[in-house]
Amino acid sequence: MxxxxxxxxxxxxxxxxxxxxxxxxxxxxxxxxxxxxxxxxxxxxxxxxxxxxxxxxxxxxxxxxxxxxxxxxxxxxxxxxxxxxxxxxxxxxxxxxxxxxxxxxxxxxxxxxxSLGAMTGDKVIHHLCAMCGQCTIADFGGICPTAQCPKELLNGPCGGSMDGKCEVDPEKDCAWELIYERLERIGRLDLLDEVRDAKDRLVK
Ligand code: SF4
Ligand code: SF4
The missing domain is CATH 3.40.50.2300 (Response regulator)
Incomplete structure (x- = not known):
């Protein structure tokens, strides 16, 4: 949506x-x-x-x-x-x-x-996808760091989050904390072992 x-x-x-x-x-x-x-x-x-x-x-x-x-x-x-x-x-x-x-x-x-987001009931969820044209969301348990981390980090958190909130936008949860919790929950922390290259946004 x-x-x-x-x-x-x-x-x-x-x-x-x-x-x-x-x-x-x-x-x-x-x-x-x-x-x-x-x-x-x-x-x-x-x-x-x-x-x-x-x-x-x-x-x-x-x-x-x-x-x-x-x-x-x-x-x-x-x-x-x-x-x-x-x-x-x-x-x-x-x-x-x-x-x-x-x-x-x-x-x-x-x-x-x-943004590209979703709606559950009357709740609007923002920034679920940034339409990068190279979807790798499965690498992150279905939570997209390109869309949800303001620094678009693909290899772990910046280290600046406080109490689970993003240092750039303290209104938002740190995307990387969410990714870690999710991967732990689904037993896929192994996905974090791989180093991911930055995306070339010009390539579609
Ligand atoms: S990786 Fe993220 S920004 Fe790119 S298409 Fe998939 S969900 Fe959208
Ligand atoms: S605090 Fe989390 S979401 Fe915010 S920029 Fe750092 S890694 Fe990304």
């Missing part, structure tokens, strides 16, 4: 203030699940913008903003989008970028895209 959060409303308003006709597109997948782009949020955004004096000419929730495949599909989904002078997309950056391929007006993001 792509993890996104809503931009502050004032920031969105500032982007759209001088636009004549704004169309809003949400996304029924990740954004809807996180309550930043489903039906209720599109309706609320439409009403807030209208109350603030922005001319909103319509709103719709795409099945998946990142999977809209053609201009024809978009026009069928949102016929009066043809009259829009700006489109506000309540999805992730990928969905916003994809929608921009099909409309020849300004396209604005309502959300900030943060």
């Amino acid at each position: 792509i993890i996104s959060s809503s931009k502050p409303f004032n920031e969105i308003l500032e982007m759209l203030m001088d636009k004549d006709a704004v169309y809003i597109i949400g996304c029924s997948v990740c954004a809807a699940k996180q309550h930043v782009g489903g039906e209720p949020e599109v309706a609320e955004m439409s009403s807030l913008l209208s109350d603030a004096g922005v001319n909103v000419i319509g709103g719709v929730v795409a099945k998946a903003a990142c999977s809209v495949r053609s201009c024809e599909y978009l026009m069928e989904l949102a016929p009066n989008i043809k009259d829009a002078t700006a489109v506000l997309v309540m999805a992730c950056g990928s969905g916003t970028s994809n929608i921009a391929r099909f409309v020849d007006v300004d396209v604005y993001p309502a959300n900030n895209t943060e």
Whole structure:
């Protein structure tokens, strides 16, 4: 799941203030699940913008903003989008970028895209994968140090953690403590014997 959060409303308003006709597109997948782009949020955004004096000419929730495949599909989904002078997309950056391929007006993001994560119940889990293109997560018991250790260390901890928390971001658990505990639990501490080369992020 792509993890996104809503931009502050004032920031969105500032982007759209001088636009004549704004169309809003949400996304029924990740954004809807996180309550930043489903039906209720599109309706609320439409009403807030209208109350603030922005001319909103319509709103719709795409099945998946990142999977809209053609201009024809978009026009069928949102016929009066043809009259829009700006489109506000309540999805992730990928969905916003994809929608921009099909409309020849300004396209604005309502959300900030943060990471590749997950959701359990209503709990959002950030930074589970950094999309490095060379997945070696099995070497670490399923906990990715490239995504979860700010120093992206592949061969053990930096030694700076305090009480299990990361020295770079004390809000977060030290990824390497989690990796060690996990490997111990599943009886795979032997995986730590191997020295791992740094990843070349340019190689895909
Ligand atoms: S190694 Fe980590 S960052 Fe790379 S693809 Fe696997 S989970 Fe994602
Ligand atoms: S404290 Fe842990 S998670 Fe933080 S940078 Fe060091 S090894 Fe990585």
